[in-house]
Ligand code: ATP
């Protein structure tokens with residue numbers, strides 16, 4: 001089975017070709033245009049998708065060394081995401097499936113961040129059901145109980161900002177360019193994570209809150225700058241390390257609670273923030289510390305990519321879960 005997958009939910013235009021559960025190509029075109037605005041501008045995103053989609057799909061097919069006539073089906077991101085962006089990918093997928101007379105597979109982007117773990121990779125053990133998934137990305141922060149490929153329950157989620165936003169907004173306060181998450185990670189590796197303390201939110205149960213952290217950091221920086229105008233420049237590594245440490249502790253506290261409540265000790269992480277080196281090390285260490293089995297995706301499958309859409313498409317293909325071209329994109333959608 002050859003599946004062409006298209007992902008266009010936010011600001012990256014991506015296409016991948018899978019042969020069963022193996023990735024033959026995985027191409028992403030980043031839209032650098034948003035950096036100067038400090039965040040994604042939806043109208044610019046959809047326009048850039050329109051420019052990128054043909055060359056990106058072309059490159060994916062070329063790298064996979066197959067022709068479009070060999071494709072068995074086309075998978076695309078149905079949602080959640082920016083409506084204008086989603087429409088570019090879905091319209092293209094629908095037209096191509098009609099032209100080639102092959103089935104169409106609609107994929108949930110958040111399910112894909114989780115099921116990316118089922119991509120066949122040499123030396124990578126796939127999780128077994130049931131497991132807990134911590135999905136941490138630019139728009140979501142969820143703990144999901146994954147019973148089967150398409151049987152998932154959200155048992156905890158953020159009540160305000162997502163973790164990715166917490167990283168990006170903190171970075172913005174520090175004067176770092178968008179998206180700041182990877183930069184906070186980079187500087188954090190050189191600083192003392194216990195240099196500064198920020199209070200942790202008190203949210204009951206398995207839910208999260210991250211908006212307070214951003215405010216705490218803002219006030220902290222404003223106060224310190226009054227004493228020393230160069231405070232940020234002189235302490236950038238330590239500030240980043242402390243922010244990251246605080247975020248990791250919030251995530252770990254809730255994960256520990258989720259393990260206690262469900263009795264499930266298999267933990268998989270997914271979403272753009274799972275690229276964070278501190279989170280990856282902490283989770284790896286939790287194996288010997290708490291007796292968990294942890295699943296950490298390859299870097300290229302953490303931030304938005306089409307390979308993860310392809311693997312969900314493949315599972316849907318196996319169960320003949322096809323869509324007609326009447327299927328609609330959804331900006332908001334659970335599972
Ligand atoms: P969603 O998946 O919720 O729709 P999205 O697709 O926009 O949101 P992703 O591409 O999954 O989000 O993740 C992007 C986020 O990941 C950004 O907030 C970015 O700053 C963050 N991120 C990427 N790499 C790192 C890193 N190394 N450390 C911390 N954050 C990171």
Ligand code: FE
Nearest residue numbers: 137272303304
């Ligand atoms: Fe995403």
